Amino acid sequence: MEAKVDLYNSSYGNYALSAYSEIRFETYGEDYGQTSWVTTAESNEIPKLLQLSSSSTVLEIGCGSGGYAVHLAKHIGCQVLGLDINADGVRNAKALAEKDKLGVRVKFEQCDVSQRLPLEDNAFDAIYSNDVLCHVPRRGQILSDLRRVLKPGGRLLFSDALIVGGLLSNEEIATRSSIGMYFFSPPGENERLIKQSGLNLIEARDTTDSAALLSKRWHDAREKRKAALVATEGEANFAGVQRFLECVHTLTAEKRLLRFLYIAVK
Ligand SMILES: C[S@@+](CC[C@H](N)C(=O)[O-])C[C@H]1O[C@@H](n2cnc3c(N)ncnc32)[C@H](O)[C@@H]1O
Structure with a gap:
């Protein structure tokens, strides 16, 4: 599905503009270039998980x-492929790695x-995916493919913020989906697909409050910088992203859409 509102091209294409980095700092407390619902506490816990x-x-x-990914390579010293x-x-990511002279890692x-x-079978000790699989068709096949490239005993962590927790109107679904293709899933579906792929679930954690908190902060940080954002994104796109963020906030605050974090092992 064609995105009616652009979030990712404007966020990544304007990554270096001060308004966008200020918004990331104000939303998350740390700037890892996020466009997700990963709080800094969750980012800090991922290496341990x-x-x-x-x-x-x-x-x-x-x-x-x-x-x-650059943060992990720098602070943990591991090898990362993004x-x-x-x-x-991807252009921005390569430039960040080059700037920090981390091109080997x-x-x-x-x-x-x-x-x-x-990618080869049994190539990775760990795989993570923050708020991405909701955009991608054939989740069952992806999970099987991720199992294939994980080493035995390797861990997979992913989050899904599109789990239906209550009643949603057609208008709310349209606004929540306005930035691109999305798959809404019923509670229990990720657990079922994890099992079907041959992975073993270690934990499924409800992190809906993170999405409610970050969507509000992200919306408000953008509103404060409206003039700068309208100049780069245009008035209509600015308003579209604001509507999207308001919708995420309402649906997660009311627990009608849930976000879960899953940790599984091969
Ligand atoms: C919500 S953003 C999360 C980005 C990053 N993980 C973060 O935490 O900020 C979703 C990302 O999924 C990417 N994406 C969507 N569909 C994809 C696909 N079919 N293959 C690879 N990446 C995809 C988008 O380009 C976007 O960068």
């Missing part, structure tokens, strides 16, 4: 503009992860 060490080989599915479909995101490739991954 994935049992990362400096010798780990790590795959990120949907790395966006690469800031968090994949994303968005050309601006962290690599980025443009890749549509709905297709079989061009």
Whole structure:
């Protein structure tokens, strides 16, 4: 589905503009280039949940503009490969790695992860994917492919903010989906697909409050910088992203859409 409102091209294409980095700091407290519902507390916990060490080989599915992968390579010392479909995101990610002279440790490739991954079997100690799989068709196949490229005993962590928790109107579904293709899932579906792929679920954690908090902060931080954002995104797109963020806030605050974090092991 064609996006009616552009979020990712404007976020990644304008990554370096001060208004966009100020918004990320104000929303998350740390700037990893996020366009997700990952709080900084969750970012800080991911290395522990994935049992990362400096010798780990790590795959990120949907790395966006690469800031968090670069952060892991720098602070944990692990090897990271980041994949994303968005050309601006991958270009930005490569520039960040180059700037920090981390080109040997962290690599980025443009890749549509709905297709079989061009990666060897049993190649990674850990895989993570923050708020990406909701955009991608054939989730069952992706999870099987992620299991294939994980080493035995390796861990997978992913989040899904599109789990239906209550009544949603057609208008709310349209606004929530206005930035691109989305798959809404019933509670329990990710657990079922994890099991079907041959992975073992360790934990499914309700993190809906993170999406409610961050969507409000992100909306308000953008509103404060309306003039600068309208100048780069245009009036109609600015308003569209604001409507999207308001919708995320309402639906998650009222628990009609849920976000869950899943940790599984091969
Ligand atoms: C909500 S953003 C999350 C980005 C990043 N993980 C973060 O935490 O900020 C979703 C990302 O998924 C990427 N994406 C969507 N469909 C994809 C696909 N088929 N293959 C690879 N990446 C995809 C988008 O380009 C975007 O960067």
